[in-house]
Amino acid sequence: MCTRFLWSSLGDPGKGNVLVGRSMDWYQDTATILAVRPRGKKRESIPSNPDDPGNFEWTSKxxxxxxxxxxEAAVDGINxxxxxxSGLYLSESDYGERNTSRPGLELYLAIQCLLDRFDTVETAVEWVKASHVQLIEMKLGDKPGTGHLALADPSGDSAIIEFITGKPSVYHGREYTVMANSPLYPVQLKLQRRYEGLGGNQPLPGGVDSPDRFARAAYYSAQLPNTSDAREASAYVFSVIRNASAPFGTADEVRPNISTTRWRTVTDCTKRRYFFESTTSPNVVWIELSQLDFAPGSPELRLDLVNEPDHVGNVTDEFVAV
Structure with missing residues (x-):
């Protein structure tokens, strides 16, 4: 239902511009808006049940x-x-029955928590492992919000985190550049080796099943030419994530885990530049984090691309306070 890949524009991990492309595939319109969130904001991990003994607070660093x-739900972003x-759907996720002796973190806040508190993949992964944090499932629309997480930083470091039987399975290293949906990550890595250019002899698949999209993202991102031009690098990443998308309107009623692509993002971790492309709009918009004021006490800003879909280009100055 979604695809993600990490790519460094000069070939070796962390060299040149480090970019992430992801698609959001979902069974209905996601009504997604963009938000700018400053430092110094206090949040709690289980706001729907603050009396849970595992509820904890933090202040955004x-x-x-x-x-x-x-x-409402932060599903993608950069600090x-x-x-x-990024958060991607994974039907096999099992967060386990709530254990109040563990810190609990509602799904809507999981990505925000990591962005608020950590500056590298390594420090975020260390906290996930050491804290024994337990994700708490929440509905996304009418479906269970069960997913896995992908992290990247300007060094080219990467991590995929899946929660199985209540515990995190972490795949941390610069080699873990691609993620899609089902099956579980070790199986995905095995399946991709069936195809030409990825270790096997089968033709590269063209379908929208998760292993097909995974294989295409892995294959085409490995074929991208080196470039030191940030604009060109972003175009390369867009070309691959579009290739790994599900054509608009092709949701499969027989296989409900196959959904149409609603939007795509390309994140330049090096330049701190965030691109957003809606399937229903011909325009790409982007935000320059270097031009934003994240000072404590600054208001949260939002850009409503649902009711105002005609924004285009650099929209950094078009957000409004809420």
Whole structure:
């Protein structure tokens, strides 16, 4: 239902511009808006049940730009340090029965928590492992919000985190550049080796199933030419993530886990530049984090691309306070 890949524009991890492309595939319109969130904001991990003994609080150390699905759930974003985090659907996710002896973190806030608190993939992964944090499922629209997380930073570091039987399975390293949906990550890595150019002899698949999209993202991102031009690098990443998308309107009623692509983002972790492209709009918009004021006390800013879909280009100055 979604695809993500990480690519460094001069070939070796962390060399040149480090970019992440992701698609958001979903069964209905996601009513996604963009938000700018400053430093110094206090949040709690289980606001719907603050009496839970595992509820904890934090104050944002880093400002961020996030995509809010249904105007509420942070599902993708980057912070001012260049840490990028994406959430993708995974039906096999199992967060386990709530164990109040563990810190609990509602799904809507998981990505925001990481962006608020950490500047590198390594420090975020260390916290996930050491804290034994437990994600708490929340509905996204009418469906369970069960997903896995992908993290990247300007060094080219990467991590994929899946929660199985309540515990995190972490795949941390610069080699973990691609993620899609089902099946679980180790199986995805095995399946991709069936195809030409990825270790096997089968033709590269053209379908919209998760292993097909995974294979195409892995294959085509490995074929991209080196470039030191940031604009060209972004165009390369857009070309691959569009290729790994599901054509608009092709949701499969027989296989409900196959959904149409609603939007795509390309994040330049090096330049701190965040691109957003809606399938229903011909325009690409982007935000320059270097031009934003994340100072504590600054208001949260939002850009409503749902009711105002005709924004285009650099929209950094077009956000409004809420």
């Amino acid at each position: 880093y400002g961020s730009v996030v995509a809010l699905m249904y105007g 001012e340090a260049g840490l990028q985090v």
